[in-house]
Structure formats: structure tokens, C-alpha cells
Amino acid sequence: MHHFIDRRANPKGKSHGNRQRFLRRARENIKDRVDRSVRDKSIQDGEAVPVDGEQVTIPARGLQEPRFFHGSKGGNRRHVLPGNKEFVVGDTLPKPKGGAGQNGREASEDGEGEDEFSFTLTQDEYLEILFDGLELPDLVEKSSVETETIGTRRAGLTTVGTPNNLNLVRTMRNALGRRIALHRPSRRAEEELQSEIEMLEALPNRSDAQEELLAEMCARLERLQRKRKMVGYIDPIDLRFDTHVPEKVRKSRAVVFCLMDVSGSMQDREKDLGKRFFLLLHLFLARCYEQTELVFIRHTHHAQEVDEETFFYARETGGTIVSTALDKMREIITDRYPPQEWNIYGAQVSDGENFGNDSVRCKKLLLEDLLPVCQYYAYIEVVEEDAEDLLQDLSVGDDLWQNYRAVKDQTEHFAMQRVAHAAHIYPIFREFFLPRLKGGQNA
């Protein structure tokens, strides 16, 4: 008539739906914090978002569950408390500050009334909110390159396992508890008894009483030693091991080429805007792909592959020939990133200046060599903050801009925009990756 039911194999995360609803509810608040935190982040942080999630603290506004309940101030209240020490009837105590009773139990119900609520967003949730609604262009999805492998994931504790997975803290805690519970004699007790016996044995001639005591102590020592042997310091039942379960992981790789003009006309402001764009692109792609790599190419009248530090902070002088960077990119792809194994993304930042009729060559390079192997290519032109006309009208522009416009007309996975302020970057980025249905440039 009775049942035991093993539910352990049931799916976990039953409250996933509740969590989703909670995040949805707090979305505005959370998004605000997430946007603010991404503004302060640097691309150098590498992953930029910690793998074990991001602690966010949001205002509890909108998350309260109000109830009718008695306030904590005023009125005539009686509290029955345990543990009277010296009070007699009529004794008085000063009221604790902030009113309320002795224990302030009524002060807040359920921890409500706090202004802030802290919890941990997983990395996925963090990026999900950051890149809310953005997707890879359809075209890209289709031709994505991927492989599948088996990885592992931590899954709690077990009593059996291999020594390398031994969880020391839990094991020692169990051992300590067991030793206390079973009264395992300490080494010191043993040594004290031992030394007392030795003292007695050292006596030249012992009385009968001493003889008896010695025998009794020897027996006690033997018992004690036996008990120490029986109740081990660590017993197999104390052992706890970390376990891992296998998990199938999709593996896909992407490489992001960051191209930037570093000639004299590109100042810190322009570079900073570029950096923000590269950071967002990297974060977004890192979320879509298992593994992402970054390649930094800077150019003046010649192009170089450099590390991140040099890319953003080193100074360089010279003219401006954009096509050198595109040449370099083509060269690196051929050398290291075969398109059948890598998803290739290009992002280019420039102030729009180019030498002579090099722009025509750029157009040709893009159309014939780069765009056929790239998943997506984005071009950002940094303009002066007061260049209202350029920001307003996208049909005006220099030689490079005009040629790129021609490229854009011919291909779908090419995007271009102008920015002047840091505040433009995120909206533009969103626009690039918003599905076309919702008004984005995305196909």
C-alpha cells in the first residue's frame, strides 16, 4: 500500500519557466544595468563576461509583492520572549532605534522593503538580454560551419569516484563529524597516557598500587589505540567525489577580422568608437560560436597584422591606402583560415579618407575576393560630431563611401553605417543584426 518513488531522474529546472517570467518582469531594470556594464567594459577583458555569470543588482522597484500587513510603528504591542535573565515586572528597556518591537520581526515581511535585489545572471542570460532579439543573418545561418564533440559538465557529489575528483572539503567535513560522533581519541590523549606510563615504568621500585595503576593504564592505552585504529581518521564512508556528466557540444568556429585605419587623421575618439564596435561584434559572435578568434589589421599606406594593444594604442603616421588592409585580410584567410572550417567576419572602421582611386580597387577586392568567403562584413565610418549632413544623408560621401555603397547594392551580407558618438554604436550594432522584418538591415 505504500510507495517509494525515485524522482531523481525527472528533469531538473522545473522552475525554469518561473525564472524566465522573473527575468522578463525585471527586464527593463536588468537591461538598464546590462547596457551600463557593457559601456564600461573593454575588449581586453577577453571574454568580457565572466563564464560563471554576472552578478547584477537591480532596483527592487516593480519586483515587490505588496500585501496588507501591519506597520512596524505605533500602537500598543505585547511580545512574549524567551530567556528572561534578570528582569522583574516593571523593568524598563530603552526602545531600539527605528521603533518596532524588541526583535523587529514585523519590520519587513519576506525581506521586502529592501530597495535592491541582487542575483546572478548566467552568462547566457546576460548576453541574451544584451543582444535581445538580434540574430545572425539568415544567409549566415545557412552556411555556418560546425562540428560536434562531447564535453563534460559538473554534476554534484557522489560517494564513488576516482581520486582526482575527490572533494576534499566535503570529505574532511564528514570525517570530522564522524570522529567527533564516535569519540575517536586524539593523538594528544594517547601521548599523554603514554608519557604517564613511561613515568611509572621509570620508577625504580613500584608499590602494589602503582603496579595496578600501571597495568590498568596499559590496558587503557591498548583500548585507546585499538579504538584509534578502528575509528579511522578518514574512512571510506567519508569520501565524496565531484562528478561530471558528458554533454554534447556543438562546436563551431569564427574568426573576426578587425580592420582599422590608423593614419594621422584617426584620433583617440575615432579609435575608441571603433573599439566599441569591435567589442560588441566579438561578444555577439562569441555567443553564436563555440570558439572565436580575433585578427587585428591596421593600416596606413601599408597594412600590418598586430596585437590588440598595438592595434588600439600605438601611433603610426603615413598616408591612407585602404586596399592594403583588404589585401592583408585576403592573405591571412588563405594562410590560416580556410573558409570551409571557419566562419569569417569582417569589421572595418575608417574615417572615410582614401588615397586617389584606391577605393575602386577596394570595391573590386571586396566583391571578388572577400565577400564570397565572408559570412558578414560591416563597415563603420567615423565622422565629426558636428557633421549633421553626413549623418542625415547617407547618399553623400567621399570616394570610399560611394564605392562601398555600390558594394552594398550588390550584396546582402554587407552593412555600412556612419557614427559620431559612442551612443550611436549600440543602436547601429543592433540595427545590423536585427532581422529585416523588424526594420534592420539584416536579410
Next chain:
Amino acid sequence: MPEAKSGSKLLFEGPEWSFALLEKARDAIEEIALNDLGLNLYQNQIEIISSEQMLDAYSCVGLPLMYQHWSFGKHFARDEALYRSGRQGLAYEIVINSNPCISYNMEENTMAMQVLVMAHAAFGHNHFFKNNYLFLQWTDADGIQDYLAFAKNYIAACEERYGIDAVEEILDAGHALQTQGVFRYGRPPKPTSQELAAMQRVRDGYAGSRSLLDIWTDATLGHDSAETPKDAPLAARRKSMNLPQENILYFLEKHSPVLEPWQRELLRIVRMLAQYFYPQKQTKVMNEGCATFVHYHIINELFSQGRLSEAAYLEMMHSHTNVVLQPDFDDPRYSGINPYALGFAMMMDIRRICEEPTEEDRDWFPDIAGHDDWRHVLRHAWANYRDESFIQQFLSPHLMRKFKLFTLVDDASQKDLVVSQIHNRAGYKAIRQDLAQQYNLAYLEPDIQVTDADLSGDRCLILTHTVRDGIHLDEANKEEVLKHLRRLWGYEVTLDAVETVVES
């Protein structure tokens, strides 16, 4: 510690449990529960779950079948953060007042803990659920699982049909009024045949219910067609709407002019669950006291039968001692009176009064002092009292001295807190009265009632808060709840505070 007798075999050895061992232990416990303690039990269904699942269950007020709502996600986020950082442990078990009685045991428990937890939940709580008059009168143990499943599906269907936001709006408002969603004193008024028909239509499907939309022709309003509410005086209005009404959710469900049938059903779900939990809120001390007493008795009995090893017995006692710890009021660990400690001490005390009464006990408890069957006395108490009346009836001077109870008066008109009673002859009665009051939900929770709603006039809903002892509502929360109320009522809602005359 009772001496262990040799002879019969140990139930188990070592900390590892298996289903075979659990079965064996359960049989041994049941033997004692039925034949020694004479418990009356629902059939048990004991489920073994992982810690993750326990966290899940935690956040859904202990009901894994609970419908989905963001507030449970919020609780989960908080519990999870506390648990992962090690600031809060997880319960060893969760037990549900249902038939069969479902209890959830954590897989991490050692065998000794599984036995303890089983004796506590599957037998102690189980008996209490099945026999206490509050649970019998107010909860439907046979139907709760089905009802939860219905509620979950219904709410999911509503979310699909009307959108998560629309459902959330109603549930949020319902949750805000949960404490005002129970009948404290009487049964709900019987629905009229028209109402029954209307409810039937609501359940039959959304489509059929569309015709009920217009409240002015709606039978659920409860007006007879002969009545002319326009001219009806206040008295008639109050009669037709069962005013004054303490159950605000019930009132809104029946009489709100703006809610659609599915929204009424959502309020009904919230209200039903609030009512289902109401007995548990009123019997924390007794329920835990009963369960703790039962597990204590059973493990001691098992040990004296030689069926538990000393190690297992000590592990259980260690856990038991932690659970019934009552820190003093000036201890940093103090957070109110521990219901386990008070409940267990009172049960043990009742047994003591039966077995070894003192002169004082004979004066105070002439009925039970020296009673020859303490089991009967306890079972009777478990069945017929709630915390307030139980303390009022059974808290002995002996126990008040043991807990060193005293009453502290916090009067806004006084500069200081005053110790008004201590555990001495002059104070026993008053302390017992004060402590009982501390468990009187009708006193702890604000008394708010619907007093008038003029549907044919300005449709303003008038609530009255009867203020006792000058204690008013928390302002910020009051305003928020009123916003929810306005949403459910659709028109203006006012809440008047009426001071009662202080008896001296």
C-alpha cells in the same frame, strides 16, 4: 539515553540508503506509529528527489505542481543565491497535505536522516493533516493534486490565449490580496443555482463564456431579476452581496464589474490555494510539535528495540537537537520563538503531566494530570486545537519557567519598553494569554472587510480596516495593494481605518 537491547537485528548499518532499506525502515516505523502511538494515517507516497529539485520545490511554496509565476522565479533566485553561497541549507523534506500523503526526501540524506525524516513527515505530519479539524474542514486532501494540475493547465492555457502580461496582471493582484482571500469564520455562502449554472458555463470553455461578459446582465452578480438594485437601499445591497465580506478575493470574483470569466477563475485559483494553506499557517507550532514528537518517540523506540545502531541514533539526536534549539531573546541567533522548540516541548510536557504530574499540574490541568493514556490525550489535542487555542489550553507554568518567558509591552505612548509579566505565579495566566494571541492569525493579520459597493451609483468599493490596539497598515504596501485592487474592481476603491475602543 535508553539502553540498547540486543536481540532483534539492526534496520541498517552505515550511512548509505537503498530502496530496500527504506522499505524495511518504513515498515518498522509504521509498526510503532500504528500499534504504539495509534496514529491514523493517509497512505504514504515518498519521493526521492535531488537538491536541485528541492530548490525548485522550495520556490513554489512546496508544491511542485504549482502554476508558473515570476514571483516564484524571484524566490528561486534568492534561495539559490543563499544556498550556493552556503548561507542557507535546504530542508531535508517537504510534505504535502494530500491523499496519498506525498513527501519529498532529499537523496543527499544519509540512511539515518531518511529514517528520521520519514518518521517526521510521512508519519508525524501525515497524522496531523489527516486528523486536525482545521485541515478536515478547510482542505480537500483528496483533490488538491488534481486541483493543482487543473490550475497549472488553466493558467498556462490563459497565458497562451490572452498573453503572459494579462495573466500576470491578475495573478499579481490576486497574490497581493492572498491574506484577504480566506474565509476565517464561516463557510462561503452557497452559490445559487444561477451561479452554479454560470460557473458551469465558465468551465465548459471560453467560447461559451463570452456571453457572460456583460456584468449588467450577468447572473454571477447574484441579483434576482425581480430585484431592482437601482432603488434598493443599502441594506438590500449588502444582503445581495453578502456584505460585509472579509474575503476580498471572493467578493471580487463574484461582484467585480470589469473582470472577464477567465479572470474570475484566476482569482478563484489564488483564493482556493490561500484557503488551502490557511490551516497550515494556523498550526505551525502544533504541526511541527506533533511531527517532532512523533519522530522523537519513534527513533527512541527503534533504538530501545535495538534496531538502530548507536551511530545512527546519535546522528538523529544531533539533528533533532539542532531543530528544537530555542535561542534566548538576546542571542544573536534569536529570530522569534521556534515553532519546533515550543511545539515539541509542549507535547513532551503533556506527556509528563499525564505520567508524573506535580501538585501544580493537578491545579492547572485537572482533566489530564495523571491521565492513564498520554497517547490519547495527545491525539485528542492534535485533532481539536490550533496554535492559539492549544497554547491557551496546554501551556503549563512548568514550561513557562523552562523557557523563562516574559512579556514586553511596546506602547507608542510610553518612552520605554516595559516588562509587564514574567514567569511567576502572578504572570502565568497573562503570559499564556499573550503568547496565544501571538499565534492568533485573526489578530496578526489586519482585519479588512468590504463594507459597501454601490454598483448602480458611483461604483466606489469601500473597504474598512478595523484598527486594533492602534496598529495601522504599512503605508507603502497599502498604496500598492490598493492599486491592484483598483485594477480588479475597475473603479475607485477606498480603504477607511476605523479605530476600535481600547478595552481596559
